[in-house]
Amino acid sequence: MTESTSNRLAIIALHGTLDAAYPPLILATAAAAMDMQCAIFFTFYGLEIIRKGKADKLQVAPIANPAMPMPVPNIVGMLPGMTAVATGMMNSWMHKANVAKLSELLEMAVESGVRMIACQMSMDVMGVKKEDLIDGVEVSGAATFLEFASQNAISLSF
């Protein structure tokens, strides 16, 4: 039996929180650095990541997110301001660990040839226009993404 290796990475980004925006972008840029072809399909809340000026303003909520190390019971996360606190905490961890900002990762992804595909249907549903998105994004549908993914791609969804 011959072993086949993938040279393609197909990612679906459907969440728009700070913690969910990093995995697609880090993997995509790493794949591009390894000479792999990569495409990210931004759909539903994932569109927030590629909105002009939005990437560095994404938030993460602690409520119902028991994985976030909070010194208080999880329910306290519902209080006004707690989302900003959790977001600030996560951003400071990223900064301390020298992780690139989301806007930088987006730039590097576009520069290294990662295909950034915005889901037309989600854009219609959420009222997002092409002008609202960053440069380097192509607007397409599911078939475009699936065509790319069908050719022996590692497919991930975040």
Next chain:
Amino acid sequence: MSITPDQVLDCSGMACPMPILKTKKAVDGLQLGQILKMIATDPGSTSDMEAWTKKTGHTLVASEQVEGKFIFYIKKSK
């Protein structure tokens, strides 16, 4: 180590995926057979550089750890 690099790339303080991104750019700019010396502080870069060279077809000639920094010698092999 007595390998003379053709280029030195310092990725100290950078976290994944920056070291491999910068390495790729640097190696792309080298001539075939030339050697890049890459310095990193990210502990993950040890296995990352092995994986990167394996996937891209370049050669990890040597690697060492000096004073808490990870040093890699990569030869452009294609």
